[in-house]
Amino acid sequence: MKNKLTDHDFKNISALIRQEEEDALAFFRTRDFRDRVETRLKEAAGGKRPPIHSQIRAVPVLAAFLVLIIAGIFFSILKRPGAGPPPEFRALASALGQLPGFSHPPGWEWTASPGQTGSSRLAESVQEALVRAGQLKREEEDRISIPAGAGRVPRLSLEQKMEILFKEKAIERVLSQFKYDSKEV
Amino acid sequence: MNTGRMARTEKAVRLTEEMMTYREDVFRICLGFSRNPVDAEDLSQEVYLKAFRKIGTVHEPGALRVWLLRIARNTCLDHQKKKRLFRLFQRSVTPGDARENPNQHEHLDTRERLAKLKAAVRRLPGKQKVVFVLREYGHLSYAELAETLGLKPGTVMSRLNRARKAVLDCMTEGNDEK
Numbered sequence: 250m251k252n253k254l255t256d257h258d259f260k261n262i263s264a265l266i267r268q269e270e271e272d273a274l275a276f277f278r279t280r281d282f283r284d285r286v287e288t289r290l291k292e293a294a295g296g297k298r299p300p301i302h303s304q305i306r307a308v309p310v311l312a313a314f315l316v317l318i319i320a321g322i323f324f325s326i327l328k329r330p331g332a333g334p335p336p337e338f339r340a341l342a343s344a345l346g347q348l349p350g351f352s353h354p355p356g357w358e359w360t361a362s363p364g365q366t367g368s369s370r371l372a373e374s375v376q377e378a379l380v381r382a383g384q385l386k387r388e389e390e391d392r393i394s395i396p397a398g399a400g401r402v403p404r405l406s407l408e409q410k411m412e413i414l415f416k417e418k419a420i421e422r423v424l425s426q427f428k429y430d431s432k433e434v
Numbered sequence: 435m436n437t438g439r440m441a442r443t444e445k446a447v448r449l450t451e452e453m454m455t456y457r458e459d460v461f462r463i464c465l466g467f468s469r470n471p472v473d474a475e476d477l478s479q480e481v482y483l484k485a486f487r488k489i490g491t492v493h494e495p496g497a498l499r500v501w502l503l504r505i506a507r508n509t510c511l512d513h514q515k516k517k518r519l520f521r522l523f524q525r526s527v528t529p530g531d532a533r534e535n536p537n538q539h540e541h542l543d544t545r546e547r548l549a550k551l552k553a554a555v556r557r558l559p560g561k562q563k564v565v566f567v568l569r570e571y572g573h574l575s576y577a578e579l580a581e582t583l584g585l586k587p588g589t590v591m592s593r594l595n596r597a598r599k600a601v602l603d604c605m606t607e608g609n610d611e612k
Contacts, residue, residue: 259598262605265551268544268571275473277461280475283454293483353598431495 375427382420389413446489449498453485456499459572460506466571467510467563470554477513481506497581503572504582507564547605554604562597569594 389412393403405413457478464477484505492498558566566576568582579590 261604262551262598263570265544265547269548269551269570272464273465273474274461277458277475277478282457282461285475286479286486289483290486296582306452390597410558425542431553 375423378423379420382423384414384415386413386420390417442490449489449492452459452498453482455605456502457482459499460502463503463506463567463572465469465509466567467507467558468512468557473513480505480513481509482573482592484509500578500582503568503574503578504556506572507568507582510567511560550605553603557604558597558600562600565590565593566597566601 393405393409438504460481461474461478464474465471467478468474481502488505492501506593555563555566562585565579568579574582576587576590579585579594581589583590585593
């Protein structure tokens, strides 16, 4: 058989296909196709007239609605009472606030609201350690307070300097330990 | 109702009317794939339902026919896949058509030849079958075939040639034996 077929080679089969088509089309033309399609469209739309054109509009309206809902949820989370930094941060802020040299006034202390579960054990221990260190430092500073208008650095003994340095290092260690633990959590 | 909305509605109505003029083309393609008129009519309805749902995506009214025939092809191929799966569980279904056109009263010889043709088309590999049906039943030109299938005209021609040869071989197979 030839590799390349011509339309003539296929004439008989084409004629058969035409005949098949004619018979099928004769059947198809007896059916009211348009009515059937409309009925199915109505069924698909739940008995209503198919809103073909409204579908075009529905997409941006739905998108805008979704954006509004998402924005609402986002703002409600932000504005929720009691929402704020995690308990570890609050504890740390409270402890640091008690240390001299920080911006908070001496009497300032962070207080948890009654509904809150409180900070973790780690945060509590850090807070305690920092408060203690802060108190020690304050006592130390009171002891070696610079007289007003002195305008010069007080003379400290080597022992006093070592003590201050030791306390500073202790605070540093606690803070670095706290940072390390927070990362692990 | 604003003018934009009215324009869109008018456009959709115009496209719907134009789409309806191609219903016989769609039906013929569905016939080529489904091999019986009743299924072809059901499939044509499916095609129009899908087309109406996506009517908003038509940006070039000039390409409406090709777009519609592409939906027809995809719908028929999906239907064939489902049918194939269904047949796995329905061994009792004969290779011939379950439903025949009630209006047809062919001569026995013609019926036999038609049955052979149906079997031959059914046996065609997927890609060849698509080209064959769109060309022989859908009456698409080579350019339209290339556009519908996203192929080069040369590829379309070679596939069609192979499909025709396979159908011809299958049709003459029985005759040669006799």
